[in-house]
Amino acid sequence: MLAVVSSGALIGVDAHAVQVEVNTGEAGEAKVFVVGLPDAAVKESTDRVQAAMTNSGFRPPQTRSTVNLAPGNIRKEGPIYDLPIALGMLASTRQIGDEFIHETFRKYLIAGELSLSGATRPVRGGLAMAILAHKLGLDGVILPNASAEEAALVQGIKVYGVKSLDEAARFLTGEIELTPMPSEQSPFRTPPDEEHRLDFAEVKGQHAVRRAVEIAVAGGHNLLMIGPPGSGKSMISKRIPTIMPDPSLDEFLEILAVHSAAGTSMNGENRCFQRPFRSPHHTISDVGLIGGGAHPGPGEISLAHHGVLFLDELPEFRRSTLEVMRQPLEDGNVTISRSAAKVTLPASIMLVAAMNPTPSGYTDKDGRRDGATPAQIQRYRSRISGPLLDRIDIHIEAPALTFDELRSQEPGESSESIRQRVVSARNLQTSRFTSNRNGVSPCNARMSHGQIRKHCAIEKEQGDLLQQAMEELQLSARAYDRILKVARTIADLANEERIQTPHLLEAIQYRSLDRQVFY
The missing domain is CATH 3.40.50.300 (P-loop containing nucleotide triphosphate hydrolases)
Incomplete structure (x- = not known):
């Protein structure tokens, strides 16, 4: 029987959608095969998953089983797929839920590492998983508690933290209810000591x-x-x-x-x-x-x-x-x-x-x-x-x-x-x-050349002063722009609409190494 669980792959700092397809009841040796460009940590997940299932009161597959991580052109890394693989095996072997469990799986993006006892462990990219779930229009994301804390900061998506494989399985089958983590209570909002x-x-x-x-x-x-x-x-x-x-x-x-x-x-x-x-x-x-x-x-x-x-x-x-x-x-x-x-x-x-x-x-x-x-x-x-x-x-x-x-x-x-x-x-x-x-430029240091011309305009006398400084200090064109940006900031601190000569002079003096002051 085939079961499909939604998960994600972390590439850089972004998550990409991954479908965890678990098929059990195949003819052949009773063994689990993982395909879909997995790394060593993903291949090892089958041993962790089977031990976690046994210690959680479930039965590992007794037949040849195939786990496919689609799409196959994205490399899958780390233990992030333990929880979705385990849930897929439980659904595929009909140990949890009925035929409607597959529709429930598609509503949530699931990720998490499992210990041999069946308890969940945090994974990298919990926040990225929540952002991906929101983009995909899913109902929510199921993650280990520690990873759910950071994911709860994402607005518009329900984030459920689970402590174990058993808790995740019972939540998906409707045996228990879990309350989504409220973003306003995230520990990341706690003020510093x-x-x-x-x-x-x-x-x-x-x-x-x-x-x-x-x-x-x-x-x-x-x-x-x-x-x-x-x-x-x-x-x-x-x-x-x-x-x-x-x-x-x-x-x-x-x-x-x-x-x-x-x-x-x-x-x-x-x-x-x-x-x-x-x-x-x-x-x-x-x-x-x-x-x-x-x-x-x-x-x-x-x-x-x-x-x-x-x-x-x-x-x-x-x-x-x-x-x-x-x-x-x-x-x-x-x-x-x-x-x-x-x-x-x-x-x-x-x-x-x-x-x-x-x-x-x-x-x-x-x-x-x-x-x-x-x-x-x-x-x-x-x-x-x-x-x-x-x-x-x-x-x-x-x-x-x-x-x-x-x-x-x-x-x-x-x-x-x-x-x-x-x-x-x-x-x-x-x-x-x-x-x-x-x-949009967030600050003066990020101004484009067009923004410099518009917001850092100076008078002719100021231009002559800057030219003299450029020649004496042998500054580059990039240094010229940066002096104007700094002068604009000094003017902002003084709440001045235009750059004044004192602002320009102060900006020029902040080129100590150009003036060879230590010889």
Whole structure:
């Protein structure tokens, strides 16, 4: 007898429809065969499924059985098909329900891993499965409880969490009723613990850096901080998410979809509506940063989608690793092509990087003798290519703190106070770009060339000033556009309709590395 269960395959961060067809009662050796381009984990599912059925009080098929995962041209990975295969076997052997059970199966998208006891275990891509079920017009999705928590954020679809194979079977046959998980009670809506929340009030001194960070966040600009060890670069970077606007529900669903696809769904203290902060070690590989593998999956740059990617000790990263970021920083996504698949992953990030001014970390003006020659400093800084620096809008020097600043007991400006100004500037940008029929840009850093011409217009005298800066600093055309974008953000923070000369001058000064300040 044939039974068909709806499920899905995770490719990149998106789910694609898969039909799990189970046919039992075939002539031949009593064995289960899985076809439809399964990987090793899927083939092993037959052993888990039969043990789970036995320990749940059911009887595994006693005849030759075939499980087909259609369509056959999509590779099926992982233990996600345990639950639908088990339910298909129960229906095919008529251990649950009657002929109408097949219609019930078609109403739900089902996915989940089974333990040998029959209990369910969470799977990657629960959120993507719920989105797929909504697109297909299904009544709901049945997932393990942990995966259902994130899937419950999807509006317009019923999400049922099950603890075991037995519970799923009894729900589908109508023996028990399950209540759909309400999205408003999702644990991801829980606010962060106040006791562990970071705040800019803890940062001492560094007023110029704080100003640069505020501008960077207000316009979504990439930022590079240059300063000696102990100047607070890492401390400031970790507090950047606290002054960023809260993500919208759509943005948060995109964030959660990437983490779910990577198998690193946010949990514990991260289970709340917030933007991600990723800080990979400088030994990370190209694939670890950009994503990929035999079957392409998200890397750190995608896990930081709609949030912050912090690269500490930037020159210590391998040059090849840094260079792979050039295209994602420009386009906001990354396309990975492998023999198994070609996927496009989201990568709309704010890049925050930190580096020392010299190989030893100090300069003469820090009160320490560096000992590095100009040639050594040049080699150190040349680890960062010009094209990559072009894509970083703001370069700011973070000087060493004075003893007076260290001893000061007066708190700095709080994150909430800075955040209010950032949100006001972002609101101006939202209203500006949503009225533009040529496309919507979420922030100034994402402006197209047409939007730059329209919203970053400057007077002739300002143009002459910018031309002089371009010639003296030998800036590229990309740097020219980025100066205008930063000036537009500074004007937004000042609530000015047009870019003024002070705004332009401040934007120009945020090209520290172009001015060779450490020679």
